[in-house]
Amino acid sequence: MGEKMLPRAERRRRTEGRILDAARKLFAEVGYERATIRAIARSAEVDPALVMQYFGSKQELFQQAVRVVDADAATGGDDLVERLLATLGVKLGEMPRSSLAMMRSMLTHPEAAASARRTLGAQIDRLAESIPGEDARLRAALAMTVMVGVTVSHRLLELDELREAPPEEIARLLRPGLRALTGPDVS
Amino acid sequence: MGEKMLPRAERRRRTEGRILDAARKLFAEVGYERATIRAIARSAEVDPALVMQYFGSKQELFQQAVRVVDADAATGGDDLVERLLATLGVKLGEMPRSSLAMMRSMLTHPEAAASARRTLGAQIDRLAESIPGEDARLRAALAMTVMVGVTVSHRLLELDELREAPPEEIARLLRPGLRALTGPDVS
Structure with a gap:
């Protein structure tokens, strides 16, 4: 099913996910300062204005992108x-x-x-x-x-x-x- | 002896030293991206234009500021x-x-x-x-x-x-x- 056929909320969710993936990649490669909204948008294949519309600011995008799922490798039975x-x-x-x-x-x-x-x-x-x-x-x-x-x-x-x-x-x-x-x- | 009485070359040397000190301090505190020429100049009490005149670019100022005198602590007789x-x-x-x-x-x-x-x-x-x-x-x-x-x-x-x-x-x-x-x- 093409993206166009999806419900609006689902399309938005997917676009946000693509932006977050692109942001994580760029933040990881060059750091906060050098990762521009423009470059992130280009990598996610969306308009920079859409990134701002969805996330409000680079700061907020960063916070969401680096939210770490704590794998908690320090629990369990092993040594x-x-x-x-x-x-x-x-x-x-x-x-x-x-x-x-x-x-x-x-x-x-x-x-x-x-x-x-x-x-x-x-x-x-x-x-x-x-x-x-x-x-x-x-x-x-x-x-x-x-x-x-x-x-x-x-x-x-x-x-x-x-x-x-x-x-x-x-x-x-x-x-x-x-x-x-x-x-x-x-x- | 006041700064004004010094030979020009010596005055310049002292001013460069002050700019380098200010640059090291700010680069150490906030990193390359956030340390602006303007803030470094303010801290060294000189005009930003003078920083550019003496060092050419922020990149060059950084290179000179972080030039590490290698203390070579790993030579000598000890363990x-x-x-x-x-x-x-x-x-x-x-x-x-x-x-x-x-x-x-x-x-x-x-x-x-x-x-x-x-x-x-x-x-x-x-x-x-x-x-x-x-x-x-x-x-x-x-x-x-x-x-x-x-x-x-x-x-x-x-x-x-x-x-x-x-x-x-x-x-x-x-x-x-x-x-x-x-x-x-x-x-």
């Missing part, structure tokens, strides 16, 4: 470190565009920074619950910063050494450090 | 990991503005990204020389990504857990992981 490393494998391979878009802009765009702090904060909270000792929150935060460092270096800065390495190899090398951070005291 | 952790202490406490300016923009500005890759690449090269085994470069790259993760999370994202922790405590918790990454095989 804590193995779950973290499994998340990392996913991130290196096929991290959701919305997360990449948020990370790309988190150092220069206030809303992306706030969103990154919220997301990391929730992950730190969950992780800290499974870590023994008084410094559980600091340890959890450091474990997350290791994940942030690897993801930023691999997916956004695109360091050759990381891109050429199999995710299992990266996981193998990070395992002892993450075990030390999340296990009994290390001093 | 490899302790040297890395000492650098981290410096970074958390009083990282040079030029480095912060580069890191702030490295995910969204192509020149800052290239500059970050060059700087990290040189550090990975040096580190890899001291690491045994075939996967020395990957291990060195992962050690650097840990440093990147902590610096980004502490200085740019400003995670509470990290800002409230003494640098020695952060170093203590990261030590086992960095030892595993840079020492004999860990599998």
Whole structure:
């Protein structure tokens, strides 16, 4: 059935979805500042005015585009470190565009920074619950910063050494450090 | 002696220095895109036209502002990991503005990204020389990504857990992981 035959609400829903996909892709590639409404509209094959009509502002479009479905990889029966490393494998391979878009802009765009702090904060909270000792929150935060460092270096800065390495190899090398951070005291 | 009494070349040198200081500060705080020539000129107390006259373009001003004096903390007699952790202490406490300016923009500005890759690449090269085994470069790259993760999370994202922790405590918790990454095989 052609788009023209669809009910108006359904057509609008599909167009919004296409705009959001294009926005996620561009925000992830070049960041908030450089992703123009014009370029997003061109990529979604709609008029720029329609983007503004549907989303009101670039800021609002960004917020909707980076809304991260929290996969909650830190629950389940497995070992804590193995779950973290499994998340990392996913991130290196096929991290959701919305997360990449948020990370790309988190150092220069206030809303992306706030969103990154919220997301990391929730992950730190969950992780800290499974870590023994008084410094559980600091340890959890450091474990997350290791994940942030690897993801930023691999997916956004695109360091050759990381891109050429199999995710299992990266996981193998990070395992002892993450075990030390999340296990009994290390001093 | 008042500025007016100085030779012209010396006056110009001082004004350029003031503009570069203001540029570093603003680039470090808000990133390349949001740091306008107008705001940099205001902070340096000069006319925006003078900034353009001296530096030609925002791009050129950025390049000169983020030129990092490579402190080369990874040479010297001490243990490899302790040297890395000492650098981290410096970074958390009083990282040079030029480095912060580069890191702030490295995910969204192509020149800052290239500059970050060059700087990290040189550090990975040096580190890899001291690491045994075939996967020395990957291990060195992962050690650097840990440093990147902590610096980004502490200085740019400003995670509470990290800002409230003494640098020695952060170093203590990261030590086992960095030892595993840079020492004999860990599998």
